[in-house]
Amino acid sequence: MVRQGLAVILGYEPDIAVAGFAVNGEEAVAMAAELKPDVVLMDLKMPTLNGIHATRRIVQQLPGVKVLVLTTYDGDEWLFDALRAGACGYLLKDSDGDAIVAAIRGAVAGEVHLDPHVAGKVLREFNRVAEPAKPKQASGADEPLYETLSERELAVLQELAQGRSNQEIAATLFLAEGTVKNYVSTIMAKLHANDRTQAAVFALKRGLAK
Missing domain, CATH: 3.40.50.2300 (Response regulator)
Known part of the structure; x- marks a missing residue:
């Protein structure tokens, strides 16, 4: 069936x-x-x-x-x-x-x-198994990495941390799927994350996820 x-x-x-x-x-x-x-x-x-x-x-x-x-x-x-x-x-x-x-x-x-x-x-x-680490600093600045994210990038990161796909994030935030994909790429670059999971863990460890 x-x-x-x-x-x-x-x-x-x-x-x-x-x-x-x-x-x-x-x-x-x-x-x-x-x-x-x-x-x-x-x-x-x-x-x-x-x-x-x-x-x-x-x-x-x-x-x-x-x-x-x-x-x-x-x-x-x-x-x-x-x-x-x-x-x-x-x-x-x-x-x-x-x-x-x-x-x-x-x-x-x-x-x-x-x-x-x-x-x-x-x-x-x-989050449980990740080793505690001091947040990396943005090049040439003292602010934490997440402070380099725009308001829209933070919103996308919060949705990503819930395990949502680009299509689901696009529907939630009323964005084009291609736009979300670009945001995700920018977020990973700013956070020095190798993939979406690392970016999501970053958000959870810093209380950025909803």
């Missing part, structure tokens, strides 16, 4: 084609190797080989294929095991169609997408 529903939802998207469906983890790995899709939507509890092991094998064997978890399980163990295995995102099956489509497109673009129900867990864990 879930697979049929996904097929219907994705069938309306002109830039997305469903290459196939697997019934277990072993088949998912084999089909990924044969079809080499851009994105694999991966369940976690499956016969023969669970989604964690299947994700790890796909990521290791096919580095160009993104694995996006779509599951009913929001427990910490499943969540962190999936991310450690190399999943680029984690969605719950009660996500609406627009969120799933946005996550697929985001995965292709190299973005990480976390369901709002689990995003807080991930960021709190990063």
Whole structure:
């Protein structure tokens, strides 16, 4: 039933084609190797080989294929095991169609997408394990890095820290998606962050996130 529903939802998207469906983890790995899709939507509890092991094998064997978890399980163990295995995102099956489509497109673009129900867990864990560090200073100034951000950049950073995609941030702040992408690039440059997760952790550690 879930697979049929996904097929219907994705069938309306002109830039997305469903290459196939697997019934277990072993088949998912084999089909990924044969079809080499851009994105694999991966369940976690499956016969023969669970989604964690299947994700790890796909990521290791096919580095160009993104694995996006779509599951009913929001427990910490499943969540962190999936991310450690190399999943680029984690969605719950009660996500609406627009969120799933946005996550697929985001995965292709190299973005990480976390369901709002689990995003807080991930960021709190990063915050917990991150080593305390004195904030870097902006070149030629004594002010903290975040003070170099404009009001709009701070707003984008706050949304990013909630695990939202560029498309979701654009809708929330009434901006074009391309504009949000430019803001995110500028934010990461100003904060010396290598990726969105580092920028989000920066925001949480300094109380900038909502």
